[in-house]
Amino acid sequence: MKLVPPDHPASAGSPPSLEQLLCRGDIWRGRSHQAPPRLVVDTGYAALNERLTGSGWPVASLMEVCQKSACHSEWQLLVPALLHTQRGLVVLLNPPISPFAQALLQAGIDLERLLIVEAKDKSDFLASFIELARSDACDAVMAWQPTQALSYTELRKCALASTEGQGIYVLFRPDAVRDQSSPAVLRLTLEWESEQLRINIFKQKGELTVNRQPIHLPIPNAWKGLLPHNELDSQGKPKPKIASVTPIRGWRR
Amino acid sequence: MKTHISKRQPLQRLWLALRFPHLPAHVLASHGLDAAIDSAEPQVISAKRQLIWLNSAAQNAGVTLGMDITTAQLLSGCVAQERANQKELQRLSELAETMYQFSPYIETYASEQVPQSGLLLEVGSCLMLFGGLTALCEKIAQQMAQENIALAIGFAHSKAAAWLLSFAEQIIADDKTKADFIAQLKTLPISWLHDFPKQVDALEKMGFVTLAEIAKQVEAQSVGSFRKRFGHAFADYLCELFGIDQDFQQDSLFEKPVTLFKPHEFFAEQVQFDYPLHQIDQLQQPMEHLLQNLSAYLRKRQLQTQQIEWVLSDIYRHRDALTVFADSPQTHWQLLLDLSLIQLENRELPFEVDTLSLNCRHTLPMQAASHVLEFEHGRKINRQQFSITAAKLKARLGDAAIYKLSYKDSYLPNESNQRISLTETCEQELPSIHQSAQRPQWLLDAPVEIQLRKQGLYWRGRITLIAGPERIQGNWWSEPSARDYFIGVRQDQQRLWIFFDVHKQQWFVQGIFA
Structure with missing residues (x-):
């Protein structure tokens, strides 16, 4: 985590100075391109860091990730950042499916720090998100919107609670809501391509002109699979190793 | 004005023994004690297979105390119950609480040898308050009648003597002195010394029959000979019985102090409102006030609590109780207030509330918690703070909604994924x-069948296999399983973890690479 002054400097009684006020992220500074310094967490991907203001996931801010209902790429996007935050808890609020302990252990995630909270009802979800975001013990909250859609006011509540915390707060929502207005500081879409993950940032606080150019993140080699036999020679590449592959004799499809 | 100054007499100790002969039956009787005693069906209670209590029907059938339970059952076909010692002790302590209104000096007497238990009250200091011994005994008898407990009363100058005299028919009178008590004791047979069965046996062999003979022996030779032959405990008991001062040189200047009875203490406070409240929000401030008082009460006594009870009531005697449990023992009020408000959030007041009461009956001694000194200014997991968040989440969502993941050694992937509570330690x-095997980040709780179409495998899109297989088989001891796992890619480029079940000859999707 990079150290930059926080949004709300401690002011015990005395009125804040102009410099302190200018350090706040929520003060409009006209056409000045000087982005206020923020606390960020390294994303683990150089290409992504380059495009994010502050060069990392913004801390104490609500981020919104939109993806198609049947598509999942959450861990690919966030695992490097989660590994950077090694102290607090990582909370999964309302995950769509159970996380697989074996895969998380392989990725190096400490299961003692991983907590799962199920809140299917919208009011429970909101209360739990606010409670978790305000807790000092949480380094990351990954939340999946419940079946009932969240209104702007409810999203605003989540965003305000996020500013009180000190972790990264990611809300996963369906792709259909990307055209709706949202108070999230950072909004992006995720989509799988044949051998990469395409990220499209369509809203970022502090960025005056939105760069529509997508970012491509590589996927693990093992996921690329085996090439068809006839392409092995033409590509001139060695056959990728799949560690788990065990040949079976006499196997019939 | 003439003042009359009376010379204060030193207070004489007077012990009142309240013996409950039917206590074992009283705690076990489901339809009342009288019903059990008068029942036409023989009923007995046994401890270690020996009868300790029987009703009149059993007595008529020829059953006697101390008889083996099998013999008694053969003889009378009686209903036998096992003695409930814990319940008896609990009932005794409840009765001691009731007797606290009469005297602050209460001792519990529960003999291990015989099923006779009761209470011993020192009443010498409070006779004036209740208008003499006769009036006091009447009040106590009335109280016990309300409790529906059979009672035998004995009173004397010492605990042991009072207890022993409770077995004799004693006439209650205010003017009895120590000499009268000793004279009455002397008429009793030595077989009533239930606590010393071996000594009684030996004394009977030596020809002793009544306590008068023992007293005569003590007067002739001092208690030393009994001490030498029957042990210190028995000699001390005799001294207490006959009020013999064991100090040879001079009479003791001070009497042995009597231990004060400490009643079970609990917190109960209430707030009465000037006007009836009909909104939950209006309750918040009085709740905070009561909880602050509770917090002060707990802090002063170095106690903690995990459970409080709110009682809402109105002038029409409507009553609604709400119990709040905390995850960990608490001394401070903040979390208890938050948990109470969370519980009240989804409720409506059942009536207009006039009185709000807070009860806290279950407390435990303060646990000394150790805190790590934090010299580093960076952030750390604030476990203490998260336990508060967790308690709030649990109060809202239920205990099962918050959990951790743990690995469990198993052949089947879905069985290797284990949900554990926050307090347990993960297996990592x-x-x-x-x-080194490829495992998906999301795992479906139960494998989902894949359709087999003409174009190939289909689950929310067409699937192409790109890597595999990996054979996972085992579980032969319950339901044999043999699965060939593959990585498949769906047409939207989502990677899936799918398997072919060799036994069922069917394709399933098990996980999602995310």
Whole structure:
């Protein structure tokens, strides 16, 4: 985590100075391109860091990730950042499916720090998100919107609670809501391509002109699979190793 | 004005023994004690297979105390119950609480030898308050009648003497002195010394029959001979019985102090409102006030609590109780207030509330918690703070909604994923066989069948296999399983973990690579 002054400097009684006020992220500074310094967490991907203001996931801010209902790429996007935050808890609020302990252990995630909270009802979800975001013990909250859609006011509540915390707060929502207005500081879409993950940032606080150019993140080699036999020679590449592959004799499809 | 100054007499100790002969039956009787005693059906209670209590029907059938339970059952076909010692002790302590209104000096007497238990009250200091011994005994008898407990009363100058005299028919009179009590004791047979069965046996062999003979022996030779022959405990008991001062040189200047009875203390406070409240929000401030008082009460006594009870009531005697449990023992009020408000959030007041009461009956001694000194200014997991968040989440969502993941050694992938509570420790040792294998980040709780179409496999889109297979088989001891796992890619480029079940000859999707 990079150290930059926080949004709300401690002011015990005395009125804040102009410099302190200018350090706040929520003060409009006209056409000045000087982005206020923020606390960020390294994303683990150089290409992504380059495009994010502050060069990392913004801390104490609500981020919104939109993806198609049947598509999942959450861990690919966030695992490097989660590994950077090694102290607090990582909370999964309302995950769509159970996380697989074996895969998380392989990725190096400490299961003692991983907590799962199920809140299917919208009011429970909101209360739990606010409670978790305000807790000092949480380094990351990954939340999946419940079946009932969240209104702007409810999203605003989540965003305000996020500013009180000190972790990264990611809300996963369906792709259909990307055209709706949202108070999230950072909004992006995720989509799988044949051998990469395409990220499209369509809203970022502090960025005056939105760069529509997508970012491509590589996927693990093992996921690329085996090439068809006839392409092995033409590509001139060695056959990728799949560690788990065990040949079976006499196997019939 | 003439003042009359009376010379204060030193207070004489007077012990009142309240013996409950039917206590074992009283705690076990489901339809009342009288019903059990008068029942036409023989009923007995046994401890270690020996009868300790029987009703009149059993007595008529020829059953006697101390008889073996099998013999008694053969003889009378009686209903036998096992003695409930814990219940008896609990009932005794309840009765002691009731007797606290009469005297602050209360001792519990529960004999291990015989099923006779009761209470011993020192009433010498409070006779004036209740208008003499006769009036006091009447009040106590009335109280016990309300409790529906059979009672035998004995009173004397010492605990042992009072207890022993409770077995005799004693006439209650205010003017009895120590000499009268000793004279009455002397008429009793030595077989009533239930606490010393071996000594009584030996004395009977030597020809002693009544306590008068023992007293005569003590007067002739001092208690030393009994001490030498029957042990210190028995000699001390005799001294207490006959009020013999064991100090040879001079009479003791001070009497042995009597231990004060400490009643069970609990917190109960209430707030009465000037006007009836009909909104939950209006309750918040009085709740905070009561909880602050509770917090002060707990702090002063170095106690903690995990459970409080709110009682809402109105002038029409409507009553609604709400119990709040905390995850960990608490001394401070903040979390208890938050948990109470969370519980009240989804409720409506059942009536207009006039009185709000807070009760806290269950407390435990303060646990000394150790805190790590934090010299580093960076952030750390604030476990203490998260336990508060967790308690709030649990109060809202239920205990099962918050959990951790743990690895469990198992052949089947879905069985290797274990949900554990926050207090348990995760198993994180992954066997080498799984360390390099490809595993998806999301795992479906139960495998979902894949359709087999003309174009190939289909689950929310067409699937092409790109890597595999990996054979996972085992579980032969319950339901044999043999699965060939593959990585498949769906037409939207989502990677899936799918398997072909060799036994069922069917394709399933098990996980999603995310």
